Amino acid sequence: MFSLSLLLLCVPLVSSMPRMHNHHVRTLDTAPLSGQYGSVNVGQYSLLNNLWGEHDAASGSQTSQITSMEGSTIAWTTNWTWTGGSQVKSFANIQLNTGINQQLSAFSSMPSAWQWSQSNTGAVVADVAYDLFTSDTAGGSNVNEIMIWLANVNSGPISAVYNAQGQAVPIVTNISLEGYTWNLYSGSNGYNQVYSFLLTSGIAESFQGDIYPFLSYLIDNEGMSSSQYLTTAQAGTEATSGTAIFTTSAYNLSIN
Template sequence: MGTWTNGGYTLYNNIWGSGAGTQTIWANSYSNWGVTANHPNTGGVKSYPNATRNVNRNLSALRTLTSSFNVTVPSSGAYATTYDIWANNHAYEIMLWMNKTGPVGPLGSLQTTASVGGHTWQIYRGSNGANEVFSFIRTSNTNSGSIDILAVMNWIRTQGWYGDVLIGDVQLGYEITSSAGGLNFTTNSYSVAFS
């Protein structure tokens, strides 16, 4: 796994799934980077190249937690462009799917559809065996925008799904299942801000 730290963020190439192909990462900065991935046309997530910002604050101690992003993604393959937010030392995983292509879907079962944090989502709840997963799947694909992550995290708390959790890493990247022949995923800009 290649890693690079820049501007308070860490980039991870993060090839982890079984049957993965090749994937190379490039970076000008934490906010401008990308991968060329050539993963076979088989099921199962192969990789999650991402840029990570560590927050390390309790939910109740945050006044703001926002992010903005702009990506260029392929029109083929099977993947999701998603935030991965970790809470309580990886006990909870909150995924915010901004776009998806091909036969990919979230864990668990559909709970509701809601507008929160500036977007409308189908919200799923499940487990991967190691941690609980809350997946917010945007009802239509977008390649850029901003999100009020704090509003999303507080919405989950109001459902009683967790309490005053410690928010750890906020990641943005590409959960790639297949990209046969080699496809390019580019982060044009990305930032996380909190206070």
């Protein structure tokens, strides 16, 4: 007869421990940002709280936090409240960090999708926009700022010309781009030239399209050089006054 110990030696051992896979798990930092220039990086993006104009406020605060990230699609939320002052207090935004500092002539497309909502309390002054900057050199000083407004809440763009009622006057009206109609405004903020595309009516809470045709329009019609470098590509909410909760359920942007 075989001994019990010999039988045990003949039986293959099967581990009860789970198999380990070498899958990379991304740690998502969902802690709220509250500092003036608080930021957190995830994937190809950074979330920037960016309270650059808070000194103009009599009182107020803002917090921003990432809520999810799946593939190249990110979600985040911002809570802000500001009183006093007439200038922008903050621009909570998602910044793209990959594909930046290339010449515009090297781009073929900038596909993006953005689904967002904003719950306003009281008399809110704000906008929701893409915000791009270009320079003569990679990483150089800003020469042009290009804004694409998806919402205008009692606010207004920078303009070289205003009418008798104090409203900005567009340099071009009724431009058809990416399924919407836009007016284009132009003026200086004291540091660089600002081009702002504003919807002629309504808001776009679910935008899907290509951002590059807006740059192409300026190259073809407003003399912006295709040799300029894209140094910054951001999207978020500019807050001036009031109280709001801004929620992005899905956002992505890439450069091809």
